[in-house]
Amino acid sequence: DAGVTQSPTHLIKTRGQHVTLRCSPISGHKSVSWYQQVLGQGPQFIFQYYEKEERGRGNFPDRFSARQFPNYSSELNVNALLLGDSALYLCASRPGQGSEQYFGPGTRLTVT
Amino acid sequence: AQTVTQSQPEMSVQEAETVTLSCTYDTSENNYYLFWYKQPPSRQMILVIRQEAYKQQNATENRFSVNFQKAAKSFSLKISDSQLGDTAMYFCASSTPFYFGNEKLTFGTGTRLTIIP
Numbered sequence: 001d002a003g004v005t006q007s008p009t010h011l012i013k014t015r016g017q018h019v020t021l022r023c024s025p026i027s028g029h030k031s032v033s034w035y036q037q038v039l040g041q042g043p044q045f046i047f048q049y050y051e052k053e054e055r056g057r058g059n060f061p062d063r064f065s066a067r068q069f070p071n072y073s074s075e076l077n078v079n080a081l082l083l084g085d086s087a088l089y090l091c092a093s094r095p096g097q098g099s100e101q102y103f104g105p106g107t108r109l110t111v112t
Numbered sequence: 113a114q115t116v117t118q119s120q121p122e123m124s125v126q127e128a129e130t131v132t133l134s135c136t137y138d139t140s141e142n143n144y145y146l147f148w149y150k151q152p153p154s155r156q157m158i159l160v161i162r163q164e165a166y167k168q169q170n171a172t173e174n175r176f177s178v179n180f181q182k183a184a185k186s187f188s189l190k191i192s193d194s195q196l197g198d199t200a201m202y203f204c205a206s207s208t209p210f211y212f213g214n215e216k217l218t219f220g221t222g223t224r225l226t227i228i229p
Contacts, residue, residue: 105154
């Protein structure tokens with residue numbers, strides 16, 4: 001069975017640009033969460049979506065937004081990129097409440 | 113709000129030895145889960161072990177076991193018979209209760225574990 005997939009693997013953007021990161025959950029998983037992992041730190045929660053509705057939001061500015069599609073895949077959008085947005089962005093999926101999260105390999109974003 | 117603290121930034125141990133990674137947490141919730149995740153250089157975050165807070169029995173998964181002290185809010189990971197493949201960053205994490213699908217993981221800063229041949 002395919003695990004959580006994320007695209008792209010790496011990308012480089014310039015300050016002020018916009019970026020879209022994509023995540024496909026494991027088949028049958030209806031919940032997707034996004035985390036930001038700055039180098040040398042633990043992941044920080046950004047968003048959770050369950051059944052296409054936002055169920056949780058971390059302490060991130062409004063430049064960060066996300067959505068979940070009918071097939072449960074998800075996009076994370078970041079506007080007006082700052083150097084501090086450089087990080088590994090992790091997506092995780094779970095089948096439902098009370099179950100473990102399965103992480104994807106992440107997207108490494110570098111902002112120059 | 114939940115907080116997770118890992119006070120050992122780096123550890124190393126000889127292959128086949130036992131090592132214990134420390135974690136303390138703080139939460140006002142009665143119902144929560146605790147986790148240890150492993151992140152090798154490949155970046156993939158892999159669940160090592162999980163503990164339900166309402167269970168007194170410590171979780172075990174093969175060579176991995178935890179020492180869960182609820183009153184002390186301590187959750188340490190013991191790796192027995194350590195192997196070279198155990199070399200990775202290890203993150204302790206807690207989760208909020210499962211209301212309406214809102215399940216946020218709060219991570220510590222990690223412990224870099226190196227297994228020496």
